[in-house]
Amino acid sequence: MTLYQLLADNQAPTSFDHGDEMAFYNRYSYKLSDNEPFAYLSKMVDSFGIIRANIVLRAIMNKEEIEKEFFAHSKLLEKNPELTPMKEFMDNVTSTLPFHLYELLRKTIGAAI
Numbered sequence: 001m002t003l004y005q006l007l008a009d010n011q012a013p014t015s016f017d018h019g020d021e022m023a024f025y026n027r028y029s030y031k032l033s034d035n036e037p038f039a040y041l042s043k044m045v046d047s048f049g050i051i052r053a054n055i056v057l058r059a060i061m062n063k064e065e066i067e068k069e070f071f072a073h074s075k076l077l078e079k080n081p082e083l084t085p086m087k088e089f090m091d092n093v094t095s096t097l098p099f100h101l102y103e104l105l106r107k108t109i110g111a112a113i
Contacts, residue, residue, distance in 0.1 A: 016047045025050045028057050035060060070094065 016022055025044070032042035032053060038060075041053035070090060 016050075021047075021051055021054055024054055024057070028061070029053065031057060031060050067094075 029042045029044075032038045038053075038056050041049070041056055044050045044053045074090065
């Protein structure tokens with residue numbers, strides 16, 4: 001008997017509706033409806049769509065955590081003049097992230113995009 005056969009024979013059957021991916025989606029899908037480019041993902045009903053939405057949700061959550069840490073440290077950078085080059089570097093790096101470019105384009109062109 002192969003390892004795959006042994007695992008397949010002894011796994012507990014669970015439906016997608018009761019799995020971790022669905023629980024994660026149910027808990028955090030509100031973040032998608034608040035984010036215009038991804039709002040359509042907040043209405044997923046099939047398992048593939050929910051997995052796609054969860055990938056975007058995890059990216060949004062990572063972005064939020066990075067921004068939270070960055071802003072917490074940027075206050076420290078502002079108070080210490082010797083760290084000004086680091087602050088300028090971080091500002092340049094974050095300003096070129098796709099999300100910020102999209103927001104800039106949206107403000108420039110308007111809500112048409």
